[in-house]
Amino acid sequence: MPNSKIKILIAEDSPTQAEQLRYVLEQQGYQVSVAQNGLLALQMASELHPTLIVSDVVMPEMNGYELCRKIKADPVLHDTPVILVTTMSDPEDVIRGLECGADNFFLKPYDNDSLLSRVRYVLVNREMRGADESGMGVEIYFNGQRHFITADRLQILNLLMSTYEAAIQRNKELNRNKEELQLLNAKLDNANKELESFSYSVSHDLRAPLRHIDGFVGLLESHIGNTLDEKGLHYLKTISKAAKTMGLLIDDLLAFSHMGRAEMMQSETNLESIVQEVIRDLKPEINGRKVQWKIAALPQIKADSAMIRQVFVNLLSNAVKYTRPRELAEIEIGAQGAKDETVFFVRDNGVGFDMKYADKLFGVFQRLHRTEDFEGTGIGLANVRRIIARHNGRTWAQSKLDEGSTFYFSLPTSPERQP
Amino acid sequence: MNEMKRILLAEDNLQDVQLTLSALDEYHLAKEVMVVRDGAEALDYLRRRGHFNDRVNDQPVVVFLDIKMPKMDGVEVLREIKADPELKLIPVVMVTSSREQSDLLQSYMLGANAYVVKPIDFEQFIVTIKGLGLFWIVLNEPPPEYSS
Numbered sequence: 001m002p003n004s005k006i007k008i009l010i011a012e013d014s015p016t017q018a019e020q021l022r023y024v025l026e027q028q029g030y031q032v033s034v035a036q037n038g039l040l041a042l043q044m045a046s047e048l049h050p051t052l053i054v055s056d057v058v059m060p061e062m063n064g065y066e067l068c069r070k071i072k073a074d075p076v077l078h079d080t081p082v083i084l085v086t087t088m089s090d091p092e093d094v095i096r097g098l099e100c101g102a103d104n105f106f107l108k109p110y111d112n113d114s115l116l117s118r119v120r121y122v123l124v125n126r127e128m129r130g131a132d133e134s135g136m137g138v139e140i141y142f143n144g145q146r147h148f149i150t151a152d153r154l155q156i157l158n159l160l161m162s163t164y165e166a167a168i169q170r171n172k173e174l175n176r177n178k179e180e181l182q183l184l185n186a187k188l189d190n191a192n193k194e195l196e197s198f199s200y201s202v203s204h205d206l207r208a209p210l211r212h213i214d215g216f217v218g219l220l221e222s223h224i225g226n227t228l229d230e231k232g233l234h235y236l237k238t239i240s241k242a243a244k245t246m247g248l249l250i251d252d253l254l255a256f257s258h259m260g261r262a263e264m265m266q267s268e269t270n271l272e273s274i275v276q277e278v279i280r281d282l283k284p285e286i287n288g289r290k291v292q293w294k295i296a297a298l299p300q301i302k303a304d305s306a307m308i309r310q311v312f313v314n315l316l317s318n319a320v321k322y323t324r325p326r327e328l329a330e331i332e333i334g335a336q337g338a339k340d341e342t343v344f345f346v347r348d349n350g351v352g353f354d355m356k357y358a359d360k361l362f363g364v365f366q367r368l369h370r371t372e373d374f375e376g377t378g379i380g381l382a383n384v385r386r387i388i389a390r391h392n393g394r395t396w397a398q399s400k401l402d403e404g405s406t407f408y409f410s411l412p413t414s415p416e417r418q419p
Numbered sequence: 420m421n422e423m424k425r426i427l428l429a430e431d432n433l434q435d436v437q438l439t440l441s442a443l444d445e446y447h448l449a450k451e452v453m454v455v456r457d458g459a460e461a462l463d464y465l466r467r468r469g470h471f472n473d474r475v476n477d478q479p480v481v482v483f484l485d486i487k488m489p490k491m492d493g494v495e496v497l498r499e500i501k502a503d504p505e506l507k508l509i510p511v512v513m514v515t516s517s518r519e520q521s522d523l524l525q526s527y528m529l530g531a532n533a534y535v536v537k538p539i540d541f542e543q544f545i546v547t548i549k550g551l552g553l554f555w556i557v558l559n560e561p562p563p564e565y566s567s
Contacts (some may be wrong), residue, residue: 144501203517204487208432211516211539215438219539247539 001281003029006123007048010034011041011055011067012085021054024112025119042070044079052122054081054106057093063099081122088170094163097140103158107166114164114169114333119160126206159226192261199257206250213243238303245377247366252379256364259307259386269305271298271312271344275333278312287322289329296334299342307387314380315346321374322350322405330404332385341393341410349404358397384409426452427479429461429496430514431488435537439483439514442548448556453479455556458491462499465506478509479557481532484514486522494525501530508562512551 002065008030012018022032033048035041039061045053053071068082076261081103086093088107097105104122116239139146140147149156217240222299225233275295301308323329332347353361360366362385367378385395388409399405426448436454443449452494461468465478471513482500484493493513500506510532515522518536526534535551538544 056523100521198523200517200519203519205517207516207537207539208435211544212432212434212438213538214539215434215544218545219438219441244540 004031005031006052007031007033007050008119009041009048009050009053011036011038011053011059011064013037013059017056021115023311024115030119038064038067038070041067044073045080046074049077050080051277052119052126053080053118053383055082057084057086064407065096065102068097068100068102077125082213083118083122083124088166092143093147094160095140095147097159098156099147101150101155103155104162105159105166106162107169115268122158125154170279194206195257195261199254202250203254207247210243210247210250214240214247217243249377253364253376256379256383256386259310259383260390261385264304264390266302266309269301269303269308271308271335274305275310275316276310276315278309281313282317285317285397288325291320291322291329291331292333294332296329296332298333298335299337300346301342302390303411304387307390311384311387311409312346314384318320318380318407319346319348319350319405321376322352322369324374325351338410338414340414341412342361343408343410345405345406345408347406352399352401352403352405355399358399361397362395381407422497423532424451424561425477426552427464427478427482428452428454429456429458429482429488429493430485431456432485435485438541438544441549443552445545445549446553448552451556455494457488458484458493461496462491465500466503468487478506479520480559480561481512483512483551486513486526487549488518491494494529495552497526497529498530510559511563512555514548514551537540550554 008025010018010021010025010032012021012034013036018034018036022034022051025032033044033050035044037057041053041055042062046211053067055064055067059067064084064086068084071077071080071082082101083106084097084102084104085103085108086097086315088094088105094105103125104118106118138149140149142165221228221233221236225236228236272295275298279293292368305356316333319331320329323331326349327358330349332345334347335343336343351369357368361368361379364382365378366382367376369376381395384407388395388411391411392409393409395407395409397405425445428436428485430439434488440449440452440454453464453466460469461482461484464474464514465482466473467474467476484496486493490527493515497511497513500509502510503519507530512532512535513522513526514535514537516537523534535547
């Protein structure tokens with residue numbers, strides 16, 4: 001039979017998938033019609049008398065199994081082969097396919113060549129299929145369920161063969177994916193090693209010249225310091241200060257990079273005692289200023305304690321720092337439980353920032369204040385974001401200039417996954 | 420009283436040598452320092468080989484080892500010293516730029532007697548090196564065979 005005489009009915013609720021299928025089949029010269037669900041397909045089938053039906057399984061109104069069962073029970077249409085397009089994620093799919101009398105399975109996602117060869121196979125088999133109508137029906141047990149199958153032997157064989165073929169195909173895909181993954185993993189491993197040796201070299205080789213700059217400035221000062229005027233001394237101080245700042249930047253950057261690679265040690269973490277310890281350690285920075293701490297009850301969480309401690313060190317020392325111009329600094333620490341995450345916050349009545357720059361805040365070496373006003377390298381919040389991200393949480397901030405800021409971070413309630 | 424006591428400083432970088440010597444000089448300890456410029460030379464000195472074959476046998480009371488050096492790095496030198504029955508009692512101090520965990524761990528595993536990070540801040544650098552010199556030359560009792 002020439003292809004142009006062959007009528008194929010597609011039952012598929014996704015318009016894009018239906019159109020793709022139609023295109024591929026029409027390229028081969030088949031006559032193609034599309035129905036958006038099983039019910040429409042059934043109506044169209046009784047008008048069109050298609051040579052073959054290709055049906056999706058999951059559809060509204062009437063699904064693929066039901067459509068197939070109706071076709072196979074129809075006195076006129078019962079010889080029409082039905083190919084079911086399935087994701088084959090459940091072994092029961094095969095049984096359901098057998099029960100409804102489907103002729104062939106097709107695995108989603110598919111490539112066009114194997115789709116077409118499958119269609120040709122079913123068409124050829126349909127012509128060869130003679131009078132083997134000895135479908136007495138068999139009873140089988142699968143997964144503890146009793147099933148009754150009436151399809152004829154050839155049909156059952158075809159369906160099982162197509163299932164087997166699909167399984168092999170899936171297996172090949174999985175193997176290919178596995179190999180790709182292994183390759184990517186090796187690359188990642190390599191990149192990690194390179195990163196490690198890079199940061200090793202940074203910590204050795206970049207610090208030495210800075211030490212020399214500051215060292216020789218120091219020697220120069222002790223050598224000719226008493227002959228220099230104020231300006232000369234100021235220049236020397238500036239050079240020395242710049243070298244030290246760069247030293248801090250390098251240290252911070254290394255610590256930041258280390259934070260991204262360090263192994264996580266999850267344990268039950270008592271946030272209240274962490275907060276108390278951090279506040280105690282901040283005493284020298286508070287330096288006699290008036291700070292009113294408001295600390296709500298904080299839940300016990302499962303996390304890397306050292307990393308979470310670092311989060312509070314950064315957030316609380318920021319709060320202390322940016323409330324410096326206030327007569328009375330007010331710093332509030334709290335938590336709000338939501339369905340699958342807990343949101344923690346640190347609120348202060350400090351100088352705040354313009355929300356326009358909120359997205360810059362968590363970037364590496366990004367600062368919204370001048371170093372003369374508020375010291376710092378700009379790594380603290382980048383560290384916070386990285387640590388929280390490693391705990392599968394989120395970080396954000398809210399502020400009004402001159403009125404204070406609130407920094408939030410969320411932690412999932414069940415943090416089993418690790419990135 | 421300490422004229423026999425000597426520090427062996429293995430440091431490839433001239434600037435670092437100069438800064439270290441000027442720090443030690445504040446306690447007039449600089450003249451006690453023998454400077455070698457890489458790891459291989461440090462071992463030659465300790466084993467009285469190469470152009471050190473005619474030096475008298477008075478081992479240093481301490482070896483200050485930089486880690487990153489050409490030819491043979493400080494960790495390798497440390498490994499050799501601590502594996503050599505003739506040398507293993509000599510105290511070795513790693514004096515280096517980095518506080519990399521891997522360096523720290525490896526050094527202590529191999530038997531380093533101390534690990535000191537050279538600060539970038541010059542004042543702190545002076546305090547650190549001066550303190551090191553004072554400790555090893557004046558305060559610390561060396562192992563018996565050197566207490567001549």
